[in-house]
Amino acid sequence: MDTDHHPEATAVAAPPAIDPDTKDWTWVLQARCPECGFAASDVDPAGIGGTVRDLVPRWVAALHRADARERPAADVWSPLEYGAHVRDVLRLFDERVRLMLDQDDPLFANWDQDATALADRYDLQDPAVVAEELAASAEGTAGTFDAVAVEQWDRTGRRSNGSVFTVRTLGQYFLHDVVHHLHDVDA
Template identity: 75%
Template sequence: MATDTSDPIVPDDKDWTWVLHERCGECGFTAADVDPRQIGATVRDLLPRYVSALHRDDVRVRPEPTVWSTLEYSAHVRDVFRIFGGRLELMLAHEDPLFENWDQDATALADRYDLQDPAVVAEELVASGEATAAAFEAVGDDEWERTGRRSNGSFFTVRTLGQYFLHDVVHHLHDVHA
C-alpha cells in the first residue's frame, strides 16, 4: 500500500555503537567479525543491490507512514558514504579529530530525500560508495588504530569506524529488502 511520504519520521536517537560489540538482531551483521581490509570490497559488492532497489516501481513507497522508503534509505546511504569518507579522511590527516555532528533525520527533511530522483541518487550513491571504498582500501597497516571521536563522545579507531560504517550500509539493505 502506498503511503504519503510527508508523514513524519520519528528521529532515531539510539546510539548504535553497540553494534561494534554485539550482533545486530535486526540485520544479523556482526561488526567485530569484519576484516577492515575487506571494507572496500564489501561496499563494492553491495552497491549493485542498492542500484537495483532504486529501479523498483515502489521506490517511493513507504512500507509504513513512519518508515523511510527505499529512495529515502538509499539517499541516506549515499550521504553515509560521504560523511564516513570525510571522517576517515580527518582521522588519517589529524590526531584524534572531533567529528562534526550529523543529524541524519534533519538532513533527510532538509534535502527532501523523498522527492529526489532515484536515477540521480543511484549515480551519486555509486560514486560516493566507490570513493569511500577506495579510501578504506588505501588505509595503511599502521593507520587502523588512529582515533577520532563523535560529538557525543563515542570513540573510534579507523578500524572500528569502518566496521560501524559497514553495519549501516548492510543494515539499510535489510531495511529495503534488497
C-alpha cells in the same frame, strides 16, 4: 536546499515525520545486530572497501524498483529515502576517515540525519540519480578504506557524544549502516 536540483520541493508537502533515531548504534561493535545479522567482529578492515563495492548493485537495484518512492508505512522511509541516506552516509564516513588519517584524534562535526532527510527532501529526489550518486560515493569511500595503511587502522577520532573510534571500528560501524539499511528495504 538547492531548488535547482529539486524544483518540485517547494510545491509538494513534506512526507509525514518519522520519529528521529536516537539510538546509540555503537553497540553493534560488540554484538551481532538482531535485525540484520551484521557482526562487526566478523569484518576484516582490509576488506571494507571491497564489501562496500559488493553492496552497490543491491542498492542500485532497490533504487530502480517500481516501488522505490513508496513508504511501506507512513513512519518508515521508502527505499529512495534510505538510498539517499546511505549515499550521504558514504560521503560522511569518507570525510571522517580522511580526517582520522590527516589529523590526530579529530572531533567529528555533528550530523542530524533526520534533519538532512527533510531539508534535502530525500522523498523528492530522483531514484536513478540517487543510485548513480550512491555508486560514485561508494567508490570514493571504498577507495579511502583501501588506501588505509596497516599502521593507520588504530588512529582515533571522536563523536561529540564522546564515542571514540579507531579507523578500524569506524569502518565496521559504518559498514553496519550500509548493510542494515539493505535489510530495511528488503534488498
